[in-house]
């Protein structure tokens with residue numbers, strides 16, 4: 001295996017020479033912020049005590065409609081981290097945008113941490129827990145309104161402050177489609193990039209993972225602790241922690 005320092009040197013050269021970087025992220029970039037991913041050994045899928053269904057079933061549209069109470073029990077416990085703060089990796093990529101190197105972040109995450117770190121051009125393929133809408137009248141609710149409402153109802157399901165309808169997070173559940181505008185923006189950015197840096201994603205959730213195929217630029221870089229199905233397509237694969245990788249990048 002190539003020495004990690006050599007790989008980081010290669011990455012540094014790639015970033016120095018790049019003019020249009022797109023950063024494509026998954027749950028792994030937010031693990032250091034205290035938000036567990038899904039598929040690591042200590043990720044959500046390997047934790048016990050769930051409400052009689054797999055997380056994939058629970059965060060599906062059917063489950064939301066039929067078992068709303070159980071959906072929210074799982075959702076508030078395992079998917080909402082209101083106090084999480086961006087980490088060094090989020091800030092590093094936000095800074096590369098300020099420097100004019102990064103043209104966009106395309107993320108599968110729903111935690112809003114890229115924006116909190118200062119990234120402006122962010123395509124959230126799977127939505128964001130900070131936004132919530134009434135399923136009846138469409139009224140917008142903040143996360144704290146939703147949490148407060150859930151705490152005030154007997155079944156723990158948040159209700160609209162205007163009409164009493166059930167409020168749904170603006171998060172793309174399994175069986176639901178991605179938003180057209182977000183998909184178009186993400187694909188356009190990837191198509192026009194000279195460098196694609198993929199961070200902290202197992203690349204098994206579709207259609208998001210398939211977006212990598214739109215990249216026609218010079219350098220595809222994958223930074224992920226575990227191997228992914230796309231490793232053989234990449235110019236550079238760093239199977240390491242994103243935080244130590246960024247520390248090495250900025251420290252050298």
Ligand SMILES: NC(=O)c1ccc[n+]([C@@H]2O[C@H](COP(=O)([O-])OP(=O)(O)OC[C@H]3O[C@@H](n4cnc5c(N)ncnc54)[C@H](O)[C@@H]3O)[C@@H](O)[C@H]2O)c1
Pocket residue numbers: 025026027028029030031032035036037038039040043108109110111112126199200201202203204205223224225226240241242243
């Ligand atoms: N923070 C979040 O918003 C969050 C958290 C969990 C799941 N999700 C959602 O779940 C789906 C899961 O797909 P996914 O591919 O994003 O996540 P995933 O759990 O399938 O994969 C995460 C990957 O990150 C890697 N990883 C973990 N910690 C890392 C670190 N410190 N440095 C480098 N790599 C690290 C793991 O090896 C793993 O392959 C997504 O659709 C996403 O919307 C989001």
Ligand SMILES: [Zn+2]
Pocket residue numbers: 134135136137138139160161162163164165
């Ligand atoms: Zn309403």
